[in-house]
Amino acid sequence: MTTLLIVEDDRLLSDGLAFRLSKENYSVRQAFTCREGWSIFREQAVGLVLLDVRLPDGSGLELCRRIREVSGIPVIFLTANDTERDIVEGFELGADDYLAKPFSISVVLQHIKAVLRRSGDEAGERQIQYRDIVIHPAKMKVYKLGEELKLTAGEYRLLSVLAENSGQVLTRALLMEKIWDADGHFVDENTLSVTIRRLRAKIEDDPKDCRYIKTVFGIGYTWGD
Structure with missing residues (x-):
């Protein structure tokens, strides 16, 4: 529905x-x-x-x-x-x-x-694909190896922002600005960290060796290579 x-x-x-x-x-x-x-x-x-x-x-x-x-x-x-x-x-x-x-x-x-x-x-x-992850933006669905991933709305939007800006380093501040309401109650570093951790647990083969959401230390995150 x-x-x-x-x-x-x-x-x-x-x-x-x-x-x-x-x-x-x-x-x-x-x-x-x-x-x-x-x-x-x-x-x-x-x-x-x-x-x-x-x-x-x-x-x-x-x-x-x-x-x-x-x-x-x-x-x-x-x-x-x-x-x-x-x-x-x-x-x-x-x-x-x-x-x-x-x-x-x-x-x-x-x-x-x-x-x-x-x-x-x-x-x-229109699809956004990187390795074995496929994103269908209009349907707001994500697949890995053909299997649909069950993401929360916040996890999907974080993934979407990263994937739409593939190859660019996005700062934590920029991600929070794009994903969360600047006047809302969810604007804090911990919320972003928890969302990234949970998203990595769902898409990464090994969250300790990330291939998709990569940390650029001291700056932020990037999608893929």
């Missing part, structure tokens, strides 16, 4: 969408601010985001940018502000579709189905 995340501050609209989409066999999570949306996104395996451009604590465009730094999941913008500038900026940030309010929930549903079909096709083509 695909999980949809609705980030929309209009509670009546959000509740209406959630009710209808749940009837269509989707699992639905709701957020009413950027912070809530990012918190749910980082903790759960979300398959698609319905994202309002204007939110009480910030811009949905900025939230889209943060999501795109760590994931290729589909994003559909919902907004009453249908200026060309916002539309262009949304697509430049990686949005997959755009719906101007007011809209029919039936139309939203058809757009969701179309975007998920497209992302499924793209996921079959």
